[in-house]
Amino acid sequence: MAEYDALPDVGHACGHNLIAEASLGAAVAAMEAMKTTAAAKGKLVVLGTPAEESHGGKELLLQKGAFTDVDVAVMVHPIHQDSLRAGFNASQKITVRYRGKAAHAGACPWEGVNALDAAVASYVNVSLFRQQMKPACRVHGIFTESGKYSSVIADTSAILYHVRGETLDDLSELVTRLEGCFSAAAQATGCTMTTERSLIYKDVIHNMALTKTYRKHGIAFGVEFTDDDLSFIEPCGASTDAGNVSYEVPTIHPMYRILASGKNHTPAFAQASNSSEAQPPTLRVAKMLALTALDLFTDPALVSQAKAELADWKKARSREGCQTTALVA
Structure with missing residues (x-):
């Protein structure tokens, strides 16, 4: 090869x-x-x-x-x-996308649903979860979309995560736990969520x-x-x-x-x-x-x-x- x-x-x-x-x-x-x-x-x-x-x-x-x-x-x-x-390690890339509702961040932020907050909450959830991950497991990510203007409540956001487990089974277990981290962030902020997965x-x-x-x-x-x-x-x-x-x-x-x-x-x-x-x-x-x-x-x-x-x-x-x-x- x-x-x-x-x-x-x-x-x-x-x-x-x-x-x-x-x-x-x-x-x-x-x-x-x-x-x-x-x-x-x-x-x-x-x-x-x-x-x-x-x-x-x-x-x-x-x-x-x-x-x-x-x-x-x-x-x-x-x-x-x-x-x-x-x-x-076995690995997979997962893109998590959140969709909310735009609003004027100064005049009426309460009318918005903040997709950036969902992405941040997701990132924090994953960070807190690391203490319970197996030693060889790794999750590292970057924000690929986080809004365009500070005066507008972000209606879309996205994070690209790279997930690794020592074996294919460890990866499967880890991804299942991470899905809870992702969806909890959506629920807490009122956003909807979709995920896209790469080849494993x-x-x-x-x-x-x-x-x-x-x-x-x-x-x-x-x-x-x-x-x-x-x-x-x-x-x-x-x-x-x-x-x-x-x-x-x-x-x-x-x-x-x-x-x-x-x-x-x-x-x-x-x-x-x-x-x-x-x-x-x-x-x-x-x-x-x-x-x-x-x-x-x-x-x-x-x-x-x-x-x-x-x-x-x-x-x-x-x-x-x-x-x-x-x-x-």
Whole structure:
């Protein structure tokens, strides 16, 4: 999988340019190796996956059948450290819109229904709720509409919230609680309310059979993973639509270190992603991906093991009554 979208204003502050480079480099290397490896059987696809940052390109590709004949999906992502299994949260964006009634704010404010008050009350409700949220849950938002003139009671307002939960089930629970915060604000102010939801980004299910294979090649190239890298999932607070793929296809999404004076989504990381210093680690992980792919093409049992692992995970979730499909967006 090859991401390639940039962020507004700051550019490639999440290193998606390097992701595309690593995926293409891995594909070229693997294809060349397959030409001289008689046991290598299979089809190698480089799938461009747009709009990871905001619009869930991978989920749309899933819905359109782009992954129907795919047995395994792999990609890498630059960050400030080497990590096999980063804990990506499930997430969804929710826009809450309030509608009230305009009135002259000085002459007859009592004739108005203040939509801005509803938005503020909603924001306060969410802030008060944070004390009861699970540690990995996050809700952050901005006012996108709040009236146009201070002398007019605002008849419309809107807040865009980004909601994250450690798992898809945590996200579902969190969204249900937040709906109470939103509707309480509408009721208290006399406004009406509507919500708009984005596609859901699911949490990433790291396939262990594939992870161990990738790790083996990383160690051979001198990558120093932590001692508990196979047993510990390190929370990163971010989200990715690669999680949606991981629910349907055995997937790995390891992170790799580039030298940067700031973390992802900062101007400093954008500068690092475009620097020559980012090239050696990117080429190294491309080789690691290529060798992982070659193992898959020469060892059908490894592919079967990865598929069986995902199937067992789905069965376990079904028995526990957990969600395996996304909430209605």
